[in-house]
Amino acid sequence: MDFKHKVVAITGAAGGIGQAMCAHFGSLGASIAALDKNDAVKTLPDKLAVDNIRAAATVVDIADPERVRAGFAELAAALGPVDVLINNAGFSKHCTLELSSPASWRGDIEGNLNGAYYSAHAVLPAMKERRAGAILNVGSVNGLYALGDPAYSAAKAGMINFTKALALEYGRFGIRANIILPGTVRTPLWEERASRNPKVLEELVRWYPLGRIVEPLDVARVAAFLCSDAAAAITGAVLPVDCGLTAGNIVMARELTVEPF
DSSP, X not given: OOOTTOEEEEETTXXXXXXXXXXXXXXXXXXEEEEESSGGGGGHXXXXXXXXXXXXXXXXXTTOHHHHHHHXXXXXXXXXXXXXXEEOOOOOOOOSSTTOOHXXXXXXXXXXXXXXXXXXXXXXXXXXXHTOEEEEEEOOGGGTSOOSOHXXXXXXXXXXXHHHHHHHHHGGGTEEEEEEEEOSBOOHHHHHHHHHOTTHHHHHHTTOTTSXXXXXXXXXXXXXXXXXXXXXXXXXXXXXXXXXXXXXXHHHHHHHOSSOO
16 A cells, blocks of 8 residues: 555544544655644644655635635645545534534534535546546444434435445546445544543443454554555445444344353
8 A cells, every 4th residue: 555646635634533544644655635623733744744744734624615625725736636535524513413403403514524525526626637536535333323413423324425426426537435434433532531431431342343442543544445556446335444333233132142242
């Protein structure tokens, strides 16, 4: 998996998964175009430079299509056209329908689904012109099952169909599109929850057949494979990265099995 002379754009780059993506793709030779609505993204190029990774960063709220267009143009001017787009940005703020409102629902859909479209729209013309490119959407197991956070889940379900539409329409231009669906990932957000409730991760782990939750590097490694030439024949794929969560209900299986495993 060699990304030398390739520009990899990563949205949500300042988050736990985003930083792992930046470091991993950078270690494989990529130049990193980092985007995030958090000002902390501005520090990433210096951090990556320590490992001789070429990078540029810009502050972008992906819910703003004009800012997205301008941000990608800015990064392309600094690093060159985007070869790989990782639509990683996302968030969850409203855990139930009862706590949602029409305004919050629109905001969650904008940030988790529409922003991925705005980002793809910004890079597709150059990819089409070069007849090459890869788009990797970071969805969630929430896109397959009702696991709370309904607006987030609806947006992630929409990302699956968006990915398939990209694969169908742009494959003839040499552009591939795939989506990964992480389960619970050990990000700073979950570490913070664990600091308040030390048992929260222990309670979560029992639902995962591998006996652990996902690490950010797990997600980055799968993303790199799907965006690399090693996956040249893969497009339109929907791949859980979830330590077995979607394989079945292991808690129920254990309770119903005569000889528990």
